[in-house]
Amino acid sequence: MIGSFDRKRRTAPTTLGRLRSDVGGNTLAMMAIALIPICAIIGSGLDTARLYVVKVRLQQACDAGVLAGRKSIITSGAALDTSDTGSAKQFFKNNFNDGWMRTGTATFTPVKTSDNQVSGTASVPVPMTIMKMFGMPDITLSVACQARYDVPDTDIMFVLDTTGSMGSKPDGTGGGGKYAYTRENGTTGYATAEASSGSKISAVRSAVLNFYDTVKASSDTTTHIRYGFVPYSVSVNVGEAINSVDPSYLVDSWTYNTREPMPEANDSVYASSSKSTTNVASGSCATGVVRTPATGYNVSGSGTSATATAVRKTTSWTSSNSGTCTVLTENVKVTWKYLKKSLDTSQIKGFNTVSDPTRFNNTVKWQGCIEERGPLSSGAMTFDQDNLPADLDPDLMPTSDDTRWKPAMPELSYWRGNTTSWTSGGSSSTSASSDYSATTMSTNAGYWVAAYYNSDSVECPKAAKRLSEMDRSDVEAYVSSSGDLRPGGFTYHDAGMIWGTRMLSPNGPFKADTAAWPNRNDPNRYIVFMTDGDMNSSWTAYQLYGIEYYDKRISGQDNDEAYHNARFLAECTAAKNRGITVFVVAFGQTLTTQLKTCATPGQAFQANDSAALDAAFQNIAKQIAQLRISQ
Known part of the structure; x- marks a missing residue:
């Protein structure tokens, strides 16, 4: 019995011993110790995400600024003028306000490149938040951008x-x-x-x-x-x-609203006179028509002022006064017929100077305007685009x-x-004013x-x-x-x-x-x-x-x-x-x-x-x- 009692006997614990053996509240202590690195990790994530968002916005603003600057310039001078720079900076500012996301004052500098485009740089200081507690300094973000006008072929x-x-x-x-x-x-x-x-x-x-x-x-x-x-x-x-x-x-060849000279038989008389001689035998009085020149006209001048004339004589004999011979002298000019007629254009279309078939002593040269081709669907007001x-x-x-x-x-x-x-015959020798x-x-x-x-x-x-x-x-x-x-x-x-x-x-x-x-x-x-x-x-x-x-x-x-x-x-x-x-x-x-x-x-x-x-x-x-x- 005694031996058995002795085996169950224990020494009384000390204060430190009791503390060592008491595990209650250990989790809270461990969390307190771990809080410092956890805050560092979370703060780093938050500030990194913030830096990313700010940089994206800064890049967008930089892009907007150079786009506006490039759209503004129209000259090939060595630098942007005041208006172009102002336009670029205003568009940058419209897209990135100072103090956004607690940032500092942003800067933006646009410049013209050697190939007449616009490039720019932008930067902004970003103060840390949580990471500031760990001694992290402010970070300055910088981006570059360039805009160009491209003309494809x-x-x-x-x-x-x-x-x-x-x-x-x-x-x-x-x-x-x-x-x-x-x-x-x-x-x-x-x-x-x-x-x-x-x-x-x-x-x-x-x-x-x-x-x-x-x-x-x-x-x-x-x-x-x-x-x-x-x-x-x-x-x-x-x-x-x-x-x-x-x-x-x-x-x-093409049909024009033109004119052509009529045969000499259609000559127009513009002046006439007659002379009679008595005691002339009938056989001595010439008969028929005498025309000078026999064909064509005597032409003087040229172009719009040309005159084309001839002289035509007609004789007649009567038995009165022992035979009277009368000579009728007529001054004549060409008679024109105005009509639609096909004219040769084979030489005209080559811009050659050619003889004018509608005037005497005149030439013409095409200036280059055209009449449209056909068929034309005359009278049509609507058209089928497939036909x-x-x-x-x-x-x-x-x-x-x-x-x-x-x-x-x-x-x-x-x-x-x-x-x-x-x-x-017209009102003048040319028959047209x-x-x-x-x-x-x-x-x-x-x-x-x-x-x-x-x-x-x-x-x-x-x-x-x-x-x-x-x-x-x-x-x-x-x-x-x-x-x-x-x-x-x-x-x-x-x-x-x-x-x-x-x-x-x-x-x-x-x-x-x-x-x-x-x-x-x-x-x-x-x-x-x-x-x-x-x-x-x-x-x-x-x-x-x-x-x-x-x-x-x-x-x-x-x-x-x-x-x-x-x-x-x-x-x-x-x-x-x-x-x-x-x-x-x-x-x-x-x-x-x-x-x-x-x-x-x-x-x-x-x-x-x-x-x-x-x-x-x-x-x-x-x-x-x-x-x-x-x-």
Whole structure:
């Protein structure tokens, strides 16, 4: 028993012993010790996440700043100007406010690069929060950014209204009156006088050059940019462009409203006298008609002042007074027949100087304007885009005389009143006046259509320019006031749009001009259509479809304006269907529903003065250039 009791006996524990053996509350102590590294880990995560968010926002603000700065600059100077820098910094500030996420004051510095782009650097101090307790200093975040305008391979066709009203100022004042000048091809041209300063056409010249500068500043050495021009008024001057592709695209003969000399038997008498001699035997009195010259005429002078005359004598004998012989002397001139007639154009279409079949001692040379090809769907107001008539189909190749183009020749054309044909000896030896005053076709018979160059009924604008890579001096020379880019003529929007589309179409007669460069994508294609007025047609004008009063090629009646409008809108649609972006600028006039309909959606602009025109062209140029972040 005793032995057993002794084995169960224990020594009493001490205070330290009791503490060592008591495990209650150990977890709390361990958590207290672990709290310090845990706070460090959590604080590091929170501050790191905050640093990430701040840096993302800082990068976004930097990108916004350089985008705004690059969009603002249009010059190629060595540095950003005050306006460009201010624009860039304002956009940065709009996207990163000082104190955001408890940051310090942010700095942003934009600069222009050597290749005319905009780069920038931005930085901001970020104070630590929890990690500050562990001695972590503030961190300064820095980012870099760069924006550039990139221009892919691009074809730009300017379709420019050069009608008579372009000589006035945007408010319609100034300018007016016609003057003669020597055209670039040596022929005589007539233009509307420009206002002494600030004419609309002078504003166009300046806006085109600024447009070129903006696109040029946005491109690099690998970019291909081609420009083309189609000035228009009552017609378009595309003869040289057609010939340079294929002369067979022009007809060798065409029917004109012209005139021809009638046989000598139809001579017109303009003076006569008679002389009688008595006591003349009948056999001694010559019989028959004697004409000097026997055929043809004695011609003096040339051109509009030429006289073509002959002398015709008729003798008669009577038995009175032992035989009287009477000699009737008549001064005669040519009698002309005014009609529709086919004339040879095989030499005319080559811009050769040829003999004028409608005048004596006169030559003519084609200025380059054309009459449109057919068939035309005369009288149509709506068109099937899958089956367009020949004039509206930009892709149709010329394969027959109907589908070939015709030289416009007002120099060989004449009014014949309201008749199918008309004959007249006229009021002078030339049988046609070089001026005009009558107001209706019925009283205008015998007048020379080319005389209407002194009005807006006849006009041949500057020769169109096929797409090509042009430097600034080329563009400046083309739009120069010393050349043929001068105001004159009525307004035919369809003439300009038809040929702007045709010369830019990737599948038509001019497709080689707009083809992609080797191993590159197809170019982006644009039409910049500028006009200062609504359609203004006249059925007596010699326009893209001839003289509608006589030819009735599109309307089938005298009033043809609505038919031209329908063709204009149909061709706008044809352009857009071929992937061409159409910009429309209304200069000094209301942006009509028709013009808005023509434009690619959202790309119609109204400009009421020269500054607004330049701004519109700049807007278009910057859209053509593609603004993007490059780093």
